[in-house]
Amino acid sequence: MHIPSSDTKDIDVLTFADAMISTNDSYDKVKWLYVPDFYSEYRYILGTRGKKPLICIGINPSTAEPDHLDNTLKSVERIAHANGYDSFIMFNVYAQRATNPDDMEMECNEHLHSENMKAFEYVLGLSKAPAVWAAWGNIIEKRSYLRACVQSMIELGEKYNAAWYSAGKISKKGHPHHPLYLRKDTPLDSFDISNYIDHLS
Numbered sequence: 001m002h003i004p005s006s007d008t009k010d011i012d013v014l015t016f017a018d019a020m021i022s023t024n025d026s027y028d029k030v031k032w033l034y035v036p037d038f039y040s041e042y043r044y045i046l047g048t049r050g051k052k053p054l055i056c057i058g059i060n061p062s063t064a065e066p067d068h069l070d071n072t073l074k075s076v077e078r079i080a081h082a083n084g085y086d087s088f089i090m091f092n093v094y095a096q097r098a099t100n101p102d103d104m105e106m107e108c109n110e111h112l113h114s115e116n117m118k119a120f121e122y123v124l125g126l127s128k129a130p131a132v133w134a135a136w137g138n139i140i141e142k143r144s145y146l147r148a149c150v151q152s153m154i155e156l157g158e159k160y161n162a163a164w165y166s167a168g169k170i171s172k173k174g175h176p177h178h179p180l181y182l183r184k185d186t187p188l189d190s191f192d193i194s195n196y197i198d199h200l201s
Contacts, residue, residue, distance in 0.1 A: 011041045011042060011096060011105075011109055011112055012041075013042065013109070013111050013112045013115055014036055014040075014115075015115055015118075016035070016044060016115045016116075016118040016119045016122070017118075019035050019036035019037075019044060019115075019119075020035055022034075022037045023037065024037040024038055027065075027066035027067055028066070028067075030049065031048055031049060031066075032046075032047070032048060032049070032066040032067075033045055033046070033047050033048065033049055033089065034046050034065065034066050035119065039063075039065065040097070041096065041097055042061065042095040042096050042097055042112060043061035043092070043095060043097055044091075044095055044115070044116060044119035045089060045090070045091060045119055045122075045123060046061070046064060046065070046066070046073070046089075046090045047087060047088050047089030047090050048077070048087040048088055048089075049087055050085070050086035050087025051086060051087075051127070052084070052085050052086045052087065052127060053080075053085060053086070053087040053088060053089050053123070053126055053127060053131075054076075054079075054080040054083065054085040054087070054088050054089070054131050054133055054188075055088075055089045055091055055123055055124070055130060055131065055132045055133065056076045056080070056088060056089065056090050056091065056133045056135050056179065057091050057092065057093060057132060057133065057134055057135055057136060057153070058072070058090065058091070058092045058093070058135055058136050058139075058178075058179075059092060059093050059094060059101060059136045059139040059140060059142070059146065060092050060093070060094050060095070060096055060097065060098050060101060060104055060139075061090075061092050061095065061096070061097045061098075062097070062099060063097065063099060064090075071180060072178070072179050072180050073090055075179040075180055075181075075182055075184070076088050076090060076133075076135070076179050078184040079167055079179065079182060079184060079185075079186055079188075082184055082185045082186070082187075083187065083188050085131070089123050089126075091119070091120060091123060092116075093136060093140070093146050093149045093150055093153070094108070094112075094113070094116070094143070094145075094146060094149055095112055095113075095115070095116040095119075096109070096112065101139050101142045102142065104142060104143055105143075106143070107145065108143075108145035108148075108149070113149055113152070116149075117152050117153070117156060120153055120156055121156050121159075121160075124156060124157065124159075124160040124162060125160065129161065129163065130157070130160050130161075130162040130163070131162070131163055131165060131188075132153075132157060132162045132163065132164050132165065132193075133164075133165045133166070133167060133188060134164055134165070134166050134176040134191050134193060134196075135166070135167065135176055135177065135178060135179050136175070136176060136178065137171070137175055137176070137177060137178030138171060138173065138175050139178070140175060140200070147197065147200050150193075150197055150200075151197055154193055154194060154197060157193075163190070164190070164191045164192075164193040165188040165189060165190060165191050166188070166189050166191040167179070167182055167186045167187070167188050167189065168182045168186055174196055174199060174200070176191060176196075
């Protein structure tokens with residue numbers, strides 16, 4: 001699916017391959033997976049390393065970093081462990097860091113999206129049976145290009161036989177619940193991501 005690129009100045013984006021080259025020694029690299037490993041306008045991956053990770057998908061990255069998780073990521077980590085996963089990976093539909101989703105680019109930076117999908121393929125390949133938790137709430141309505149970004153993720157997930165889940169109550173519009181304010185023992189439920197995206201207006 002084509003995602004229109006912005007006519008405005010794009011974020012200066014490191015390729016995912018270059019971002020994987022770690023030079024930051026300020027955190028435990030045995031425990032954490034952090035790409036890129038410095039604070040920038042975007043983030044591909046933040047999570048812990050393990051043999052059975054739960055991949056949680058939000059809309060866009062926060063200011064969180066290794067050892068400095070925000071409340072959303074603390075909730076993600078607790079729910080991952082409660083559901084039998086030994087680690088979690090926080091991923092996002094769009095990689096631009098914006099504490100307020102209203103600050104996201106009005107149009108998709110196609111290069112950033114492309115590199116983000118390379119990062120998604122990388123995390124899908126970290127386990128034989130990738131588990132993907134859709135957890136973006138109604139924030140997906142903020143930008144029209146986010147639907148196409150999710151569609152790209154669905155296609156990659158099919159390649160790796162990913163199983164999609166949600167946690168908590170589905171909204172009236174069908175959106176999967178955001179992790180914040182969920183009980184720490186909230187179970188994961190199977191989520192029909194293809195049906196969801198087909199009916200997303």
